[in-house]
Amino acid sequence: MREQTSKPSIAIAHDKKVYIAITAATDMDNYREYVEENRAHWDELAEHHPDTDSYDVESFLQGESSLRRLEREELDATGRRLLHLQCHFGLDTLSWVRNEGVAHATGVDFAPTAIETARDLRDQIDLSPDQTRFIESDIYELPENLDDTFEIVFTSYGTIYWLPDLTRWAEVIATHLESGGTFYIADGHPLAEPFHHESTAENLQAAYPYFNTDPTTEEFDGSYAGWDFGLENKRSHGFSHPLGEIVTALADTGLRIEFIHEHPWSFFQRFDVMESDEDNRWWLPDLEYDLPFTFSLKAQKPA
Numbered sequence: 001m002r003e004q005t006s007k008p009s010i011a012i013a014h015d016k017k018v019y020i021a022i023t024a025a026t027d028m029d030n031y032r033e034y035v036e037e038n039r040a041h042w043d044e045l046a047e048h049h050p051d052t053d054s055y056d057v058e059s060f061l062q063g064e065s066s067l068r069r070l071e072r073e074e075l076d077a078t079g080r081r082l083l084h085l086q087c088h089f090g091l092d093t094l095s096w097v098r099n100e101g102v103a104h105a106t107g108v109d110f111a112p113t114a115i116e117t118a119r120d121l122r123d124q125i126d127l128s129p130d131q132t133r134f135i136e137s138d139i140y141e142l143p144e145n146l147d148d149t150f151e152i153v154f155t156s157y158g159t160i161y162w163l164p165d166l167t168r169w170a171e172v173i174a175t176h177l178e179s180g181g182t183f184y185i186a187d188g189h190p191l192a193e194p195f196h197h198e199s200t201a202e203n204l205q206a207a208y209p210y211f212n213t214d215p216t217t218e219e220f221d222g223s224y225a226g227w228d229f230g231l232e233n234k235r236s237h238g239f240s241h242p243l244g245e246i247v248t249a250l251a252d253t254g255l256r257i258e259f260i261h262e263h264p265w266s267f268f269q270r271f272d273v274m275e276s277d278e279d280n281r282w283w284l285p286d287l288e289y290d291l292p293f294t295f296s297l298k299a300q301k302p303a
């Protein structure tokens with residue numbers, strides 16, 4: 001069930017600067033109200049996700065990487081120190097170290113159950129806390145909970161949708177990035193977000209504005225990894241961000257954008273008709289016209 005809390009004010013979206021300022025102020029004012037419901041929702045999902053086919057913990061424990069080909073090919077992290085924001089229960093954080101030769105990874109998430117499971121998985125695959133550590137923290141409070149800087153800051157697949165203010169998000173990234181370091185994100189393309197999940201290639205049904213200035217409040221029994229967990233904490237609040245807002249927030253901190261790549265596959269089954277491939281990418285079958293469902297972006301902090 002999706003429920004809009006109030007009508008978005010699309011008129012102001014034409015002036016990007018005004019739009020961003022108003023979004024940031026309004027959403028951060030209400031953030032405390034949203035964050036506790038989001039944390040409870042994600043904490044309960046973290047109890048269920050390790051048992052799903054979608055996360056396939058068994059294959060991970062047998063040595064398979066949970067990372068997709070995209071980030072493995074676009075981000076050379078071998079031998080480097082990496083900070084993973086919104087790491088969930090740690091499969092990707094641990095895969096960077098065990099499978100991709102990252103020297104050290106720190107994973108951060110605000111859901112206590114996710115962090116506990118991540119530490120347990122680390123112990124099961126015999127990585128030490130020196131190689132991989134997990135910190136429970138809200139993204140916006142990270143500078144108060146972590147002193148270190150890193151050669152790489154990484155985040156992927158289902159991250160900025162949960163954050164109301166990208167200006168403050170980008171500042172956290174810049175704070176924890178060494179001079180000369182690399183930021184990398186792969187996530188859902190904002191252009192795909194307005195479409196209803198019953199859309200097909202022939203019939204795209206817009207359900208939300210692209211310039212959505214209000215939070216989207218939803219109630220679900222589960223998640224993309226299983227729709228029927230019977231959650232107690234069903235309610236969550238998400239925040240749409242146009243592509244220009246994402247790039248501008250990062251550029252405003254002084255990061256130099258190296259690339260933005262757009263991809264015609266989704267990291268989850270965004271439309272009911274989508275089919276997945278062996279790399280866990282979801283495609284529209286018989287797509288007559290391309291649509292971007294994922295973007296990846298790399299940026300450098302000047303030396």
Ligand SMILES: C[S@@+](CC[C@H](N)C(=O)[O-])C[C@H]1O[C@@H](n2cnc3c(N)ncnc32)[C@H](O)[C@@H]1O
Nearest residue numbers: 042086088109110111137138139156157158162
């Ligand atoms: C879709 S998952 C991340 C996806 C990850 N790539 C994966 O599939 O394992 C989103 C994560 O963001 C975390 N999260 C949401 N809002 C957060 C916040 N404000 N601070 C820290 N973590 C947050 C949730 O707890 C959840 O683990």
